[in-house]
Amino acid sequence: MSWLVLQGVKDACGQRGRDPLPQVSALRSTGSRNRTDLIMNQTVIDWPDPLCAAAFxxxxxxxxxxxxxxxxxxxLQQADVLGLLAEFDPVIAGTLPIAINTEQSDIDILCHAVDLSRFNDCVDSTFSSYPHYRRHQRAPTNHVGVASVVRFECAGGDCDGFEVEIFATDCPSTAQYGFIHMLAEARILSLLGPDFAKNVRALKRQNVKTEPAFAQLLRLSGDPYIGVAELANMSMDEMTAFVNRKGLFVVG
Structure with a gap:
């Protein structure tokens, strides 16, 4: 597949200043159906910098x-994808940044779009020339508000082609469930090591989604998406004690 370089569209999405991201965070329900908030919380300050939200x-x-x-x-760098989406505070999430991807994994980008119509116009004008470009509006769920979901295929470097999925909603990018799940999972993987990661990938290859795979291995009860998200509220000591209680002992 030939590499598509976008010319003359770098300013299509504009620029927006970003608020500083707190290095310590916790999950808090706001009572709203379409968002959660990351807030400062003294109980999680002991995570090292590479496992704090800002590092992602x-x-x-x-x-x-x-x-x-x-x-x-x-x-992504050659195409300046994050730069083209800068107005919408793009953050990469999913399995690739934490190395639990499988052959079917795509690259997920979370965006904060207060005005979804503007976001839709931006991505249509910027990415519609990419192979297999499509966009649809996802109806609100119990936990996530209405969202625009964009998919297209990208290539470059040594990649023949991979699918990009952009998920945009009116919730700040680092407060979306997709980011909170990844943050919690990165911390779990840092404690439990490569064997646990191998078990996650094995379940994913059996068509188990990422959060249910973590929930199964950690023996979490209830909704796996809520259960994994709640782990982001734990300090390192709390999470270490938690996995030890589950009989999953910390590596090293």
Whole structure:
């Protein structure tokens, strides 16, 4: 597949200043159906910098996660995808930045779009020339408000082609469930090591979704998406004690 370079569209989405992201955060329900908030919480200040929320901005996590992640990061950098979406505070999420991707994994980008109509106009004008471009509006659920979901295929570097999914809603990017799940999962993986990651990938290859896979291995009860998100509210000591109680002992 040939690499598509976008010319003359860098300003299509404009620019927007970003509020500083707190390095310590917790999950709090706001009573709203379409958002959660990351807030300052003294109980989680002991996570090292690489496992704090701010460390997941940009491409560095993706670049360092794996050879595949490095190739995908190069392709995104060559196309300036994050720059083109800068107005909407894009953050990469999903399995690739934390190296639990499988052959079917795509690259997920979360965006904060207060005005979904403007977001739709932006992505249509910017990315519609990419192969297999499509966009649809997702109806609100019990936990997430109405969202625009954009998919297209991208290539570059040593990548023949990979699918990009952009998920935009009126919730701040780092307060969306997709980001909170990834943050909690990265912390779990840092404690439980490569064997646990291997077990997650094995379940995913059996068509188990990521959060249900973590919930199954951690023996969480109830809704797996809520259960995994709640783990982001734990300090390192609390999460270490939690996994030890589950009989999953911390590596190293």
């Amino acid at each position: 901005r940009g491409l560095e996590k993706l670049q360092k996660a794996s050879d595949i992640g490095a190739n995908v990061a190069l392709a």
